Amino acid sequence: MARNLQLNEKGELQHLLTIEGLPREIIVRILDTAASFVGVTEREVKKVPLLRGKSVFNLFFEASTRTRTTFEIAAKRLSADVINLNISTSSQSKGETLLDTIDNLAAMHADMFVVRHAASGAAHLIARHVAPHHHVINAGDGRHAHPTQGLLDAYTIRHYKQDFTRLSVAVVGDILHSRVARSLIHALTTLGTPDVRAIGPQTLLPTGVESLGVRVFHDMREGLRDVDVIVMLRLQNERMKGPLLPSAQEFFKCYGLTAEKLAVAKPDAIVMHPGPMNRGVEIDSMVADGRQAVILPQVTFGIAVRMAVMSLLGGGAA
Amino acid sequence: MARNLQLNEKGELQHLLTIEGLPREIIVRILDTAASFVGVTEREVKKVPLLRGKSVFNLFFEASTRTRTTFEIAAKRLSADVINLNISTSSQSKGETLLDTIDNLAAMHADMFVVRHAASGAAHLIARHVAPHHHVINAGDGRHAHPTQGLLDAYTIRHYKQDFTRLSVAVVGDILHSRVARSLIHALTTLGTPDVRAIGPQTLLPTGVESLGVRVFHDMREGLRDVDVIVMLRLQNERMKGPLLPSAQEFFKCYGLTAEKLAVAKPDAIVMHPGPMNRGVEIDSMVADGRQAVILPQVTFGIAVRMAVMSLLGGGAA
């Protein structure tokens, strides 16, 4: 069902809502297309005319300058016209419904909606509503999914480790509240990663997380043993004040990535983080800035992945 | 006087401030030009180079994401550079006067100012002040005028009903506070509409509204009888809390457009609304989403009308 919504009748990407149920060949096509755009962003003139004359609407119902910026840059480098809309301060407060807002923007001949929303399922709701010539990209919906982040994580892993079918990958921290973790785990299992591990305290792991195809560890040193890839998650400030955790210091002691814990992984293991980092909470600065960190390449690849997704939508230009 | 300010010495559109006093041939020229842009916005590459290298400043002294977006899209599809300025948070708070702000932006070689302001007459003040190579478009000033909305309403009516000289048009609701109603009524009378009706409670009709050339009805069923076009107005939330009206429910009962009241109009009557709608207050969802509603086409035509106005200013490119 979710799968059908994301693909058109020719099996091409119609919307990008979640990695769950996305066919392996679509994911691979996105990663391959992104590889061609990595070159573009390194050129003197970082622009290609693939989306010239297209209108991309960044609909951010929840503020996120960082994510909005990555989509804005990706769209501009594809030569699209980009309109940024921060909706909380707008029509929504005038009592208009979400779908009325979408209908209005669609009537302005929007080609793509990049949607960030605090409610899980918001992007799906919009995708189900719009006509076939409008495309929706989920830029994060509640705790549910953040598919372009999952794809850029997969791109980064493939860039450094090539073959998913031989990898051990550990995802560490607040998996319960993380749409990033959820999207990455789906990408990894779809791409055939044999060993995916979820590391964190019981209170920050979703019930039944094993059903996603991961092994659970509460002890970080045990969980990191011989892994090829470590993905640290951001511990959100509001969680730290909540009853689920004793304190940021306590969390760091158990689940913060230090050089000493990192030493348990394979010597060439890479360290990833979706950003923004809380240095000294989920990751030590020595590790964040160390030779195994690929946190900034993740950002670079993220632009290329977003360009790839935008260019592929609707059997698009690429 | 207002007419002179809007036209240059060759009789071309210099500023668009109000439809009051705008010659019929200028209005028709705008609508005809808009028709040519409707095609552009449906193309794969929705861009024409008419305003390439021109600088359009969206000066919003009053927040309105929706209206700002329509002008931003229109300008970008004409290939202009667009600068969005939300002025309340800016120099105005540093004590600079409105005209000093305008002088500064004009000195940056602004070509067009799109102005939204809570004070009636703000756009006129600016138009009187600037040099002849700067053009001003009023995007809504207080209760006074919203000429591009009036023009897109006229465009929509012409699209569906062709000949204004045979039409009955009803404008329903809070006419007292509506710059949309005022602009539309001027457009309709200038274009020769023989029967324009204002429907609403006494407290929401301006004193002497008949002098605009409309017939007043307090009973909605009576007022809608055999009309070709129904224009519903938005009832602003703040009015609903005020002493002028009993309640939103009460208003809906008397002046909300339902299928039953709509049946009094001609069978092929069209239903319009400037948005954003308050479903269940001034319009029933069945009607808003029904086959006679042309509310979303209004939005589409609105982009084309704004492109037309921008391209015609100063005897411009079109």
Added chain:
Amino acid sequence: MARNLQLNEKGELQHLLTIEGLPREIIVRILDTAASFVGVTEREVKKVPLLRGKSVFNLFFEASTRTRTTFEIAAKRLSADVINLNISTSSQSKGETLLDTIDNLAAMHADMFVVRHAASGAAHLIARHVAPHHHVINAGDGRHAHPTQGLLDAYTIRHYKQDFTRLSVAVVGDILHSRVARSLIHALTTLGTPDVRAIGPQTLLPTGVESLGVRVFHDMREGLRDVDVIVMLRLQNERMKGPLLPSAQEFFKCYGLTAEKLAVAKPDAIVMHPGPMNRGVEIDSMVADGRQAVILPQVTFGIAVRMAVMSLLGGGAA
């Protein structure tokens, strides 16, 4: 040290952080390049493709619509892609450090950072941190420097008075808190201006201001005698309420520029102000709008100067 940071190994402009220590020939090259752009901004199509495909990030950690707008226009007229980031509302509040934010944006292949920050030295900090293919322009850091303002002031003076080596220039008002004054004084002395005067009350002059190469006057009529150029500074509202000054009225009486005080200067003296003006506080409206004022030409030249700086960075396109 500061000088080395601003120039690359070929002696070309690498970053623009402060006018202090900037070689005379670099300043002259910027002014000469700006002169070529003054023509561009007067053309029908105000665009040149020098920065096509480059990404310029406006990083405003302190709100300033006016300054942000000038850089946005300058970059767009050079055909760059511009991303506006208001950082106070963003990642900074999520606990990310300034340099992590910069690293992230750099990883998105930013070419230029235009930085406004309340802390003196912020732009230097960023310039020291980034890799050589990223360029930083200081758009105002605390009380320290605002080099593009100093350059546009120098451009304006050269435009009207040609030869710096024969000029008397008076800077009047709150020099203590003014990065504008500091940047201009450095520009003037570097360009060989023999007579630079600082006029203001003791409480608004920095201790040891004479060491910058200026003569101090507390009496305005004395200080303005026979000058060629008068630069009035903005008196910030918060100062007026503070203990350093009796009142705005009192200040105006002593240090506000009136026609009567202006008469003490040379008959062809020009009057400058960085804006926004407090009419009736530091300058009388008769003077601000009078024939000797060149306040709006400053704004126009400011766009050309910013285009020049952007195009020259890294031995750039110009």
